[in-house]
Amino acid sequence: MRKGTSAAAMLLFAVATAAGAETVKPDDVSFVDMTVASLTDAPGDAASGKLVMVDRKLGNCLACHQVSDASDHLFQGDVGPALDGVATRYEAPMLRAIVVNAKHVFGDQTIMPGFYTLDVGIDVAEEFRGQTILTAQEVEDVVAYLQTLTQE
Amino acid sequence: MTVALAVSVAQSEPVDDALVIDGEIEITTRAKAPEGHPFEEVLSGWLYRTDETRALEADTFDNPGMLYVEAGEDVWNRVEGTAGKSCAACHGDASESMKDVGAHYPKWNEAAGKPFNIELQINACRENNMGAEPYKFDAPDQKALTTFIKHQSLGTPIEIDLGAGDMQAWWERGKERYYTRTGQLNLACATCHEDHNGQYIRADHLSQGNVNGFPTYRLKQADMVSLHNRFRGCIRDTRAEFPAAFSDDLMALEVYTTWRGEGLSVETPAVRQ
Numbered sequence: 001m002r003k004g005t006s007a008a009a010m011l012l013f014a015v016a017t018a019a020g021a022e023t024v025k026p027d028d029v030s031f032v033d034m035t036v037a038s039l040t041d042a043p044g045d046a047a048s049g050k051l052v053m054v055d056r057k058l059g060n061c062l063a064c065h066q067v068s069d070a071s072d073h074l075f076q077g078d079v080g081p082a083l084d085g086v087a088t089r090y091e092a093p094m095l096r097a098i099v100v101n102a103k104h105v106f107g108d109q110t111i112m113p114g115f116y117t118l119d120v121g122i123d124v125a126e127e128f129r130g131q132t133i134l135t136a137q138e139v140e141d142v143v144a145y146l147q148t149l150t151q152e
Numbered sequence: 153m154t155v156a157l158a159v160s161v162a163q164s165e166p167v168d169d170a171l172v173i174d175g176e177i178e179i180t181t182r183a184k185a186p187e188g189h190p191f192e193e194v195l196s197g198w199l200y201r202t203d204e205t206r207a208l209e210a211d212t213f214d215n216p217g218m219l220y221v222e223a224g225e226d227v228w229n230r231v232e233g234t235a236g237k238s239c240a241a242c243h244g245d246a247s248e249s250m251k252d253v254g255a256h257y258p259k260w261n262e263a264a265g266k267p268f269n270i271e272l273q274i275n276a277c278r279e280n281n282m283g284a285e286p287y288k289f290d291a292p293d294q295k296a297l298t299t300f301i302k303h304q305s306l307g308t309p310i311e312i313d314l315g316a317g318d319m320q321a322w323w324e325r326g327k328e329r330y331y332t333r334t335g336q337l338n339l340a341c342a343t344c345h346e347d348h349n350g351q352y353i354r355a356d357h358l359s360q361g362n363v364n365g366f367p368t369y370r371l372k373q374a375d376m377v378s379l380h381n382r383f384r385g386c387i388r389d390t391r392a393e394f395p396a397a398f399s400d401d402l403m404a405l406e407v408y409t410t411w412r413g414e415g416l417s418v419e420t421p422a423v424r425q
Binding site: 060063064074077078120123124126133 | 334335336337338339340343344353354355387388390392394
């Protein structure tokens with residue numbers, strides 16, 4: 001960075017970051033060979049990602065998947081494969097693509113919702129209209145957690 | 153830890169069991185699917201329930217839904233409206249006049265120019281024949297009376313007349329809706345009940361989503377649940393706005409889903425989780 005950067009410019013940059021300018025918007029996400037690059041410039045936090053996954057109002061991933069590492073959460077579903085060892089099956093960019101919009105990876109017929117897309121069903125309830133299920137940072141956190149699942 | 157795993161590793165398919173209510177009334181819980189159906193065999197939701205829940209339905213003394221049948225019988229005999237009549241005044245003994253009637257609904261109603269379900273027929277009789285107000289959706293008396301009338305078909309296989317009036321067009325519309333993905337979660341009825349039945353989703357086993365048990369007693373709600381309430385709940389779970397009860401959208405869905413379960417016995421009042 002040039003030495004003469006003004007305080008005003010620094011402030012502007014800080015404001016822009018706080019407002020999410022560094023975050024890829026849902027409609028701007030690009031899928032390349034079933035992969036998606038990082039959505040934010042902050043690294044994901046695995047511990048937060050686990051909380052997002054088990055929270056029924058956020059990821060609610062356990063509705064369909066089993067995760068042994070979260071076995072204190074009851075009633076894990078078997079609609080999708082167990083996620084144990086999923087980090088050995090996919091690299092982060094593909095895990096991200098799956099979470100952002102699984103249809104780009106598994107095809108249009110998949111039951112798995114797209115967690116960071118506005119390409120959704122009709123009649124979306126008012127409180128969810130125009131919104132993604134997870135924020136970009138929550139997706140990054142989930143991907144960070146999935147990467148810790150190395151044990152089958 | 154081990155407890156959690158034992159709970160989460162759930163039975164993943166419908167059981168092989170026969171439903172005989174009170175050791176007398178044989179219920180058809182598996183039937184050959186009608187022509188053009190995506191499945192070869194249609195299965196009652198009863199087959200997807202736990203041993204305990206299945207047992208409750210097999211014994212009328214244990215079935216909590218039977219209280220609503222009794223309540224419905226009271227409503228049947230109660231005089232209401234300006235004409236000073238009860239249902240019984242015109243229809244007499246329901247075990248005769250209403251026998252097997254519910255197994256053939258929804259049914260084309262020429263005057264209304266649309267299919268009627270039992271609830272709409274009850275409301276029509278209240279308005280036209282009794283001088284009484286139509287019930288509001290899910291009024292306790294509406295649920296009880298519908299349960300009572302459907303119960304008069306217990307064991308009878310469902311069969312509706314798609315040749316009458318415009319029923320076929322309503323069937324088409326219902327089918328369209330069945331495969332339409334709704335809501336932020338982007339799911340259609342078919343995504344859950346066709347592609348994934350037999351699997352465990354959120355502490356519940358997905359069945360084929362058949363309607364032969366409605367109104368149904370739900371243990372979770374400790375109440376009778378009407379069919380349109382169930383439809384709305386399933387649609388709401390996709391994070392979508394749901395259509396009004398008895399709207400054309402939901403009537404079309406009722407016609408289509410009833411056809412999907414043709415051949416299954418009426419189980420009303422079925423017991424579900």
